[in-house]
Amino acid sequence: MLDKAKDARCSTPDLQFCHEYGRLWTAAVPSLLCNSFRQYRTAANLTLINFRKLNFANPATGAQKSIEIDDDRKTRIFWEKRMSQDVEIDALGDEWKGYVVRIGGGNDKQGFPMKQGVLVPYRVRLLLGEGHSCYRQRRAGERRRKSVRGCIVAADIQALHLIIVKQGEQEIPGLTDEASIQPKRLGPKRANHIRKFFNLNKEDDVRKFVVRREVTGKKEGAKPYTKAPKIQRLITPGRLQRKRHLRSLKIRKTEAQKEQKAEYEKVVAQRQAEKKAAVQAHREAAKAARKA
Template identity: 60%
Template sequence: MKLNIAYPPTGCQKKLEIDDDGKLRAFFDKRVSAEVDGEGYVFKIMGGHDKQGFAMKQGVLTNTRVRLLMSPGDQGFRGHGRRSGERRRKSVRGCIVSPDLSVLNLVIVKKGEGELPGLTDEEKPRMRGPKRASRIRKLFNLSKEDDVRKYVNTYRRTFEVKGKKHSKAPKIQRLITPESLQRKRRR
């Protein structure tokens, strides 16, 4: 079984493959969103899928596969190419962990004593920041009078084309500038 472990504070994620069912016994017969202790760390089961790719569904209290009558918008049923409101039977996996699963998704809720290499020891920075002006203000704690455009430089790219230096930054959405106010007044 593969364990897909995520640690949200650092933004890192690691995949481990464990063949020994004895080591995985702590997870068996536990439900989705249950917490499991493991050497100082506390893991929360977020979901998983079996060897055929059927995802676990919250609220289906079984460890086998069942066929549920689903409507568009339900988890595990997209509803494309159907009549509006049409319901179909779809196979899903129950929310109880069993040895039949191929992947189990876990999240570290509480960090233990030692570091897990590649998971808790290094931090992965967010590549993209917010694009909307109000969200940039919220992130950097700015007032309405402060210029938001200076703070976009945190993710501005500079590159060279034919010897000339160019810099590129994402377009700020909903940015209120004197030009935009003037355009609004002219309407």
């Protein structure tokens, strides 16, 4: 009966057009309602409320790994925690038992980054300039007001950056196992860093311990050769001589300035004496004129 009534209602072309137009309008209403930013944000929160992404970094191996957590209850261990705070993550699963991580940062569901020092669990607008995090100036001296997320973790955080501080009982594949170790491509370059790396004394020659790397030429059939970085802050006889030369220049410049100052003070004293004598002679002449 309802189908027959519907067909009868839409039998004429005009009524059929109105029915189709109303159906299209009903389908378009949700997209039109999401034009404002607040309603779009609410819709995004509803769709992403049960989704979290945790980005782990292990400084010991240099590896990084990202995992997705669907259960919102597991991420409650990070709520009301601040950036740079250590958290035990046993609640994430048995494989994470004994692990301790440090919160390095994160982003909320609209992509705004967390900023250290902003002690609020929501988003604020700050006037940022050169040297501030979460901002890169385009022109010299430029400042802009930007939206940043506070450093306190809450339910609206979408992704968290975590740094492993203490390793747990089990190894995580791709993060803490031996296969995940990322070897360094370049060795230390600064002289003190080379000494620390090889446990050297000040008397040892650092140039013998530079880490060289093999390089293959771009041309076909080219022989491979080795390259070594230029050692920075290396104390050499030439550098000591240059330092002594600069020190002697500074001393000579100071002595020359003292001589110039003495000559200037001598000339000033002579001019003041001449002026004083001229004033005295003028007074005596005026006094003699009055007596006459």
